[in-house]
Amino acid sequence: WRKDPFEGAVPRFFTSMSPIVVDGMAIVHAGTAGKGAILAYNLADGAEKWRWDGEGPEYASPALLTVGGVKQVVTLAEKSIVGVAAADGKLLWRLPFAPSGRAYNTATPIVDGDTVIYTGAGRGTFAVKIEKQGEAFAATPLWSNTDIATQYNTPVLKDGMLYGMSDRGNLFCISAKDGKTAWVDETSRDRSGFGTVVDAGSVLLALPSSGEMLVYKPTADGYSQTAAVKVGAASTYGYPVATDNRIFVKDENTVTLYVVE
Numbered sequence: 503w504r505k506d507p508f509e510g511a512v513p514r515f516f517t518s519m520s521p522i523v524v525d526g527m528a529i530v531h532a533g534t535a536g537k538g539a540i541l542a543y544n545l546a547d548g549a550e551k552w553r554w555d556g557e558g559p560e561y562a563s564p565a566l567l568t569v570g571g572v573k574q575v576v577t578l579a580e581k582s583i584v585g586v587a588a589a590d591g592k593l594l595w596r597l598p599f600a601p602s603g604r605a606y607n608t609a610t611p612i613v614d615g616d617t618v619i620y621t622g623a624g625r626g627t628f629a630v631k632i633e634k635q636g637e638a639f640a641a642t643p644l645w646s647n648t649d650i651a652t653q654y655n656t657p658v659l660k661d662g663m664l665y666g667m668s669d670r671g672n673l674f675c676i677s678a679k680d681g682k683t684a685w686v687d688e689t690s691r692d693r694s695g696f697g698t699v700v701d702a703g704s705v706l707l708a709l710p711s712s713g714e715m716l717v718y719k720p721t722a723d724g725y726s727q728t729a730a731v732k733v734g735a736a737s738t739y740g741y742p743v744a745t746d747n748r749i750f751v752k753d754e755n756t757v758t759l760y761v762v763e
Contacts, residue, residue, distance in 0.1 A: 503548030507541060508533035513560060518608070520563040524573060524588045527551055531559035535580050540564065542591060552591035557582060560607035562656075567613045570634035576618055578607035583620050585632065585639065594639040595632065599625070605669070609656040612664070614678055617644060623653035623669035623695065629681060645681035650674050653695030654739075658706060660720050665706055669695035673708055675722055687725040691716070702744035713738045713753060733760060 511534045521530045527542040538558025542551040557579035564577040566588070573588035581600035586593050601607055605623035612619040618641070621627040626648035630641040650668055657666030663684065664676050671690035676683050691697055697710035701720075705728060708716040713734025719726040733742075734753035743750040749760045 508537055511537045518561045522564050529575055531577055533558045554586045554591040562607055563610040565611045565613050569616050569632045576611045595641045597641055608654055609652050612659050621651050623651050626651050647676055647681040650676055655698045658699050658701045663722050666699050667697040671695050684722040685724045698741045700741055707742050709738055709742050711737050
């Protein structure tokens with residue numbers, strides 16, 4: 503089956519959202535600003551199960567959260583971060599988070615137990631606790647760090663710390679518990695913050711749009727680089743994929759496999 507619920511409607515930089523699969527449904531945030539919805543489709547036949555059309559998408563992917571036995575789909579929309587019920591699409595909670603200027607809602611929300619961490623360029627990084635209050639849900643602020651935000655990448659949560667590349671292109675590490683900054687590397691890797699960071703087990707991989715992949719240790723003690731390798735012949739905007747000793751890198755023209763020996 504194939505669905506195109508908002509034919510011809512795509513975000514300015516096209517779709518970067520990845521669907522999630524929950525209880526036999528493919529859940530997507532489709533369309534564009536002013537014309538979009540979160541939709542759930544039956545995996546077997548593509549039948550629409552539900553939709554929430556309160557806001558269109560930007561560039562983030564939905565994430566799954568469970569609180570009080572209720573599964574929720576959490577995502578950054580055009581102007582908000584929202585949580586809707588995975589079973590029927592009912593809006594459970596919503597917080598304003600509108601970008602301005604050349605900022606976008608790009609990072610996928612990070613789920614850590616009943617805590618949701620979200621970030622956006624020019625605004626900072628925030629954490630809220632999602633609580634069940636009777637039949638309703640509430641998002642209670644836990645912490646904020648207005649000095650650190652990402653423009654493009656979703657930070658990596660590892661051993662209680664968040665690692666990412668800021669909207670100024672600096673690699674950083676902040677605490678997921680209280681939002682305090684552990685360190686910020688002084689070198690700007692991409693002045694617009696167009697870079698990605700992924701977890702590769704014992705190391706982290708950062709890939710700015712320049713195509714120079716940085717390998718560094720996941721430690722709160724400071725930036726500790728172990729290698730730097732030029733992997734992209736053209737601009738690189740996709741996340742590298744690390745599996746076992748292999749790393750797949752996509753630039754504007756090619757996909758390349760690197761083997762670590």
